[in-house]
Amino acid sequence: MNDSRKMRFDLVFLLSALALSAQIGHAEDMEHPLSEHDYLDEMPRVLTVSRLKQSVADSPSAVTVIDRETIRASGAVDLPELFRLVPGMYVGANAGFVYNTNHAVSYHGMTNAYPGNMQVLVNGRSVYTPLFGGVKWSELPVALMDIERIEVTRGPNAASYGANAFFATINIITQNPTEVSGSTALLTHGNGRNEAFYRHAGRVDGFAYRATVGYRQDDGFDRRDDFKRTRFLNAQTDYQVGLNDNLEFEIGLTDGERGDGTVEDLILRPHSTQVTDYHGLVRWKHRLSDTSDLQVQAYHSRERTDDTVTSASLKDYFLGEAAQETNPVKKATLTAIATHLGIDNLIINNDVVSERSDIEAQHTFTVGDSLRAVWGGSIRQDTMYAPLYLGTKKTDAFDLQRIFGHLEWRPNRMWTANAGAMLEHNDFTGTDLSPRASLNFKPSPDHTIRLGVSSALRTPNYIEKKFDWKYTAPLVAAPYTAIMQQKIADDGYVDAERIVSREIGYLGKFGGMHMDVRLFSDRLMGMIKDRDRVITAPVGVLLLNRQLNGSFVADSSANSGDAMAEGIELQTDWKLSADTRFLFNYAFVHIRETQASLKRNFTKSMPEHSLSMMLTHRFDENWDGTFAYYQVGKTTQLGDGDPVDLVRKSDLRIARKFKQANLGGEVSFVVENLFNSHYLEFADYNEAKRRARINLKLDF
Amino acid sequence: MAQAFTGITIVMSAPTQTNKAFVEEFKHELVNSNNAAYKVKVVDLGESEKLSVAENSDLVIALGVKALEVSSKLKPSTPVLGVFTPLPVFNDIMGKSDRMLGNFSAIVLDQPYSRQMALVKTMLPESKNLGVLLGSTSLQYGEGLKDEGEKTGLHVNTENLAQESDLIPKLNQVLQANDALLAVPDPVIYSRETVQPILLTSYRYQKPVFGFSQSYVKAGALAAVYSTTAQLAKQAVELANKSQQSQNLLPPPQVPKYFSVSINQQVARALNIPFISEDAAVKKMLQME
Numbered sequence: 010m011n012d013s014r015k016m017r018f019d020l021v022f023l024l025s026a027l028a029l030s031a032q033i034g035h036a037e038d039m040e041h042p043l044s045e046h047d048y049l050d051e052m053p054r055v056l057t058v059s060r061l062k063q064s065v066a067d068s069p070s071a072v073t074v075i076d077r078e079t080i081r082a083s084g085a086v087d088l089p090e091l092f093r094l095v096p097g098m099y100v101g102a103n104a105g106f107v108y109n110t111n112h113a114v115s116y117h118g119m120t121n122a123y124p125g126n127m128q129v130l131v132n133g134r135s136v137y138t139p140l141f142g143g144v145k146w147s148e149l150p151v152a153l154m155d156i157e158r159i160e161v162t163r164g165p166n167a168a169s170y171g172a173n174a175f176f177a178t179i180n181i182i183t184q185n186p187t188e189v190s191g192s193t194a195l196l197t198h199g200n201g202r203n204e205a206f207y208r209h210a211g212r213v214d215g216f217a218y219r220a221t222v223g224y225r226q227d228d229g230f231d232r233r234d235d236f237k238r239t240r241f242l243n244a245q246t247d248y249q250v251g252l253n254d255n256l257e258f259e260i261g262l263t264d265g266e267r268g269d270g271t272v273e274d275l276i277l278r279p280h281s282t283q284v285t286d287y288h289g290l291v292r293w294k295h296r297l298s299d300t301s302d303l304q305v306q307a308y309h310s311r312e313r314t315d316d317t318v319t320s321a322s323l324k325d326y327f328l329g330e331a332a333q334e335t336n337p338v339k340k341a342t343l344t345a346i347a348t349h350l351g352i353d354n355l356i357i358n359n360d361v362v363s364e365r366s367d368i369e370a371q372h373t374f375t376v377g378d379s380l381r382a383v384w385g386g387s388i389r390q391d392t393m394y395a396p397l398y399l400g401t402k403k404t405d406a407f408d409l410q411r412i413f414g415h416l417e418w419r420p421n422r423m424w425t426a427n428a429g430a431m432l433e434h435n436d437f438t439g440t441d442l443s444p445r446a447s448l449n450f451k452p453s454p455d456h457t458i459r460l461g462v463s464s465a466l467r468t469p470n471y472i473e474k475k476f477d478w479k480y481t482a483p484l485v486a487a488p489y490t491a492i493m494q495q496k497i498a499d500d501g502y503v504d505a506e507r508i509v510s511r512e513i514g515y516l517g518k519f520g521g522m523h524m525d526v527r528l529f530s531d532r533l534m535g536m537i538k539d540r541d542r543v544i545t546a547p548v549g550v551l552l553l554n555r556q557l558n559g560s561f562v563a564d565s566s567a568n569s570g571d572a573m574a575e576g577i578e579l580q581t582d583w584k585l586s587a588d589t590r591f592l593f594n595y596a597f598v599h600i601r602e603t604q605a606s607l608k609r610n611f612t613k614s615m616p617e618h619s620l621s622m623m624l625t626h627r628f629d630e631n632w633d634g635t636f637a638y639y640q641v642g643k644t645t646q647l648g649d650g651d652p653v654d655l656v657r658k659s660d661l662r663i664a665r666k667f668k669q670a671n672l673g674g675e676v677s678f679v680v681e682n683l684f685n686s687h688y689l690e691f692a693d694y695n696e697a698k699r700r701a702r703i704n705l706k707l708d709f
Numbered sequence: 710m711a712q713a714f715t716g717i718t719i720v721m722s723a724p725t726q727t728n729k730a731f732v733e734e735f736k737h738e739l740v741n742s743n744n745a746a747y748k749v750k751v752v753d754l755g756e757s758e759k760l761s762v763a764e765n766s767d768l769v770i771a772l773g774v775k776a777l778e779v780s781s782k783l784k785p786s787t788p789v790l791g792v793f794t795p796l797p798v799f800n801d802i803m804g805k806s807d808r809m810l811g812n813f814s815a816i817v818l819d820q821p822y823s824r825q826m827a828l829v830k831t832m833l834p835e836s837k838n839l840g841v842l843l844g845s846t847s848l849q850y851g852e853g854l855k856d857e858g859e860k861t862g863l864h865v866n867t868e869n870l871a872q873e874s875d876l877i878p879k880l881n882q883v884l885q886a887n888d889a890l891l892a893v894p895d896p897v898i899y900s901r902e903t904v905q906p907i908l909l910t911s912y913r914y915q916k917p918v919f920g921f922s923q924s925y926v927k928a929g930a931l932a933a934v935y936s937t938t939a940q941l942a943k944q945a946v947e948l949a950n951k952s953q954q955s956q957n958l959l960p961p962p963q964v965p966k967y968f969s970v971s972i973n974q975q976v977a978r979a980l981n982i983p984f985i986s987e988d989a990a991v992k993k994m995l996q997m998e
Contacts (some may be wrong), residue, residue: 041801042846042896044774045793048818048922048935049727052901055908056929061979157913187906188913190877214902249905299927378974422984454983 053252058381059294059302059373063417066457069427069447070166071514071527073580075159079592082625082635084662084679086197086204086702088153089114089146092179093639094621095161096578096594101691105649106271109235110147113691116163116177117531117574118600118615121648126467128174131181132259134290134308137173138363139391139407140398142470148286148312150241150261152206152221154195157184163527163578165465165510167443168415168429175467175508186210186217186247192709199702201228215249229268230695234279239265253296262287275321276355276480282316301374309366316359323482324353346492351483362394384414393471400477409435425449437474438505441466459514466505473503473537473566490549495563498544503566507534521584530575535568571604572611588627595620616642635662651692659683674707716748717949718763720780722773723755727938731772731792734942742946746953754779763787767957768949774798781806781813788957790948791815792941795894797846799962814959816944820921820934821964822854825891826861827994828934828970829919832982833889840887841867842879844895854893873897880907884914891919892930904928917980926971931980932990933971940967970994
């Protein structure tokens with residue numbers, strides 16, 4: 010017995026020497042907590058080849074990542090506001106007179122109220138609307154607190170993201186349900202703004218789920234009919250099936266009311282519309298082997314706007330016009346119209362229903378240590394019902410098919426070559442190929458030089474291709490039975506815009522500072538611009554359109570004119586200390602026409618200079634603060650935009666975390682436009698003022 | 710003590726591939742060690758729980774926890790060497806049996822922490838802070854880990870989990886504050902169900918995970934120290950030969966003497982970690998030992 014004690018002592022000595030102090034002599038007879046299975050059994054493969062992304066140093070493009078911490082520190086409540094932190098990007102709140110409540114977000118110019126030259130994906134689902142081409146940001150069923158990160162690929166990237174990855178691609182990725190747990194509530198109250206969100210997430214064995222419901226209320230700008238009330242639900246699940254498969258589901262629902270129209274429009278008067286959107290997505294990830302994965306995803310989305318609008322009194326309008334008219338013939342005509350109108354107020358059905366069904370498969374694989382490839386294909390159908398804009402109650406269908414491939418070759422540590430291409434066929438512009446290639450040179454792990462050339466197409470959207478937007482009112486004055494104004498009459502002869510972008514990039518790490526510089530030259534070809542189209546009056550219809558050389562003309566679109574966008578972008582992320590971080594972004598973008606005359610103010614549709622900076626500091630365990638500054642040069646934006654001056658905006662955020670037993674959280678106070686500069690954004694009708702709000706976040 | 714020679718009996722908890730491979734490697738190593746005196750008999754517990762055949766063996770090698778538990782009930786005069794057994798379980802079993810050191814030992818699955826720290830330093834020479842999540846099973850190792858970290862210039866920060874629902878928040882805390890996560894076996898923390906949240910979250914933070922098994926590396930951990938079946942078999946043969954020379958007396962439990970390193974090169978590349986081959990990593994670690 011003595012012997013044994015001694016031996017046990019030796020064992021303890023041995024174990025502590027190995028830092029494995031052991032507890033000896035448990036008496037209870039229980040199941041062993043560990044066994045060889047913990048060490049030897051197969052595990053589900055998580056970071057498979059398709060989940061692992063290229064490191065930024067190997068990437069063929071410049072990438073801006075907005076992570077959770079940056080989103081939190083920014084104090085933003087509206088998703089598109091975050092893009093002010095992307096060099097070369099322009100953000101204009103509540104632009105335009107249709108879909109008033111939406112931000113215009115664009116990159117490298119050509120900005121109108123509905124910029125459609127970026128691809129925008131939420132968890133792999135394309136959300137740009139084919140009607141105008143932009144994104145209805147305020148309708149996305151995404152809470153900022155659910156976003157894991159936003160990756161912005163600056164520069165065309167059709168080979169990876171499809172045709173509309175023209176100037177840039179925004180990829181919004183929400184947290185995987187496995188990465189969240191428990192309940193969170195977030196309440197916001199401030200000037201013209203109230204929000205409430207609730208999230209619950211959990212996991213049952215291999216099945217993880219997250220559901221978020223939210224309510225947003227925003228009164229918009231002072232002089233605008235741009236209020237919005239939005240309710241939404243978003244739910245995601247991730248089911249780990251065996252060792253090699255994952256099944257993911259996602260659903261989203263949005264509904265709410267929005268202000269729309271303007272007093273300046275005779276027909277689309279200020280009124281409210283109702284939006285109802287939903288989507289469902291299923292994704293299957295299958296590991297074929299250690300070096301290859303298959304992913305198949307399918308989704309369906311539907312966006313519906315219920316919108317019935319009553320015009321102002323047509324009679325009053327024509328009488329008013331007549332009173333101002335000096336030409337006696339025209340004056341008499343206008344007076345006659347006013348007195349012979351069959352109705353006084355037009356009631357317009359401006360319902361819009363668009364649906365998208367998409368199925369995509371992709372195969373990712375590696376060959377040896379140096380080759381990595383992804384290829385795949387997708388089929389999509391968009392349908393569009395928009396009786397006012399398309400001039401028909403028929404639903405239009407738009408089909409798109411594409412195949413794509415991308416190859417990354419790393420012959421050694423110093424070099425990475427990327428090449429890829431996409432072949433797309435669609436109903437609007439036929440078949441096109443968009444190739445790309447780049448070469449990254451890494452003389453040391455901290456420095457990368459990148460040379461790249463990439464091309465992409467922008468497929469025209471409905472407003473450029475198929476609009477037949479007209480207003481008709483009955484008239485009782487033989488031989489006329491109606492008056493008509495044709496706003497847009499597309500002839501359909503419009504092709505895709507093409508971009509060829511060349512760039513030299515540099516990525517460097519100097520101690521705690523990461524730097525990304527990009528010199529770019531975008532050659533833009535066949536830019537779509539407005540064109541007058543001669544129209545003729547149907548029998549018995551009195552056309553009110555403007556005239557050119559004795560003919561009636563309406564707006565149409567045509568490819569006309571080339572341009573160059575050139576400049577430099579700088580992005581730095583500097584960790585000044587463990588508690589202090591400084592982000593600085595700057596862009597110089599110069600646009601010039603190289604052929605024909607482009608749209609009005611085309612070259613002014615991007616501020617020449619824009620910068621953003623954000624300083625965050627953690628004062629102690631609980632307190633932290635952010636000061637952000639944004640400066641945007643003067644612009645004259647296209648479509649519904651006006652000349653506006655330099656914008657200077659400063660935001661301040663102070664936050665305090667707290668933790669008590671099972672309740673944790675944060676209180677934060679945000680002041681946007683701290684110095685209350687009454688700047689104009691996008692157009693003279695949007696005047697920003699200081700706004701403050703308080704947020705309470707509870708985790709339980 | 711002396712008894713009739715009957716050879717070595719290998720007891721398998723189940724006829725798994727690993728266990729069968731061990732038997733093959735063991736026989737192979739035995740031949741290599743020029744020991745022709747031993748005969749090797751194999752018993753599969755899955756087929757018969759009766760271990761009487763193993764009584765009076767010169768040495769019983771128990772593969773897996775179940776085999777070790779059953780073998781611990783053999784006559785104390787029959788020496789038992791556990792293989793594929795975690796150390797805390799070995800201690801548990803010995804505590805519950807009439808066994809004593811000398812006739813009961815193991816080559817445990819646990820790699821020494823010094824070796825794990827050496828791996829961290831080999832893969833991430835600039836790392837300073839190493840995060841560790843501890844549960845009720847692994848809680849006892851916290852201090853030892855910290856001490857071993859100090860020696861390698863790594864500050865080991867531990868977070869204790871009271872229950873599984875703490876996993877995500879604690880994981881976030883650890884990943885925020887450290888350069889990497891070192892996984893220490895604990896059934897509440899590292900299971901088949903939690904491997905996805907752990908690896909996805911760490912990847913989101915762009916922080917590598919050091920696993921404790923080859924499977925964890927295949928799943929997406931950056932690297933792990935482990936011993937191959939052949940390496941464990943080689944050590945077992947050495948022990949068998951030694952005990953044969955010392956009247957079947959077994960040395961105290963040992964950590965694996967020979968080891969390998971498994972690196973997920975795809976993960977390394979995605980995390981922008983400079984390339985190092987598995988062999989080169991082992992060499993570098995041996996220099997550090």
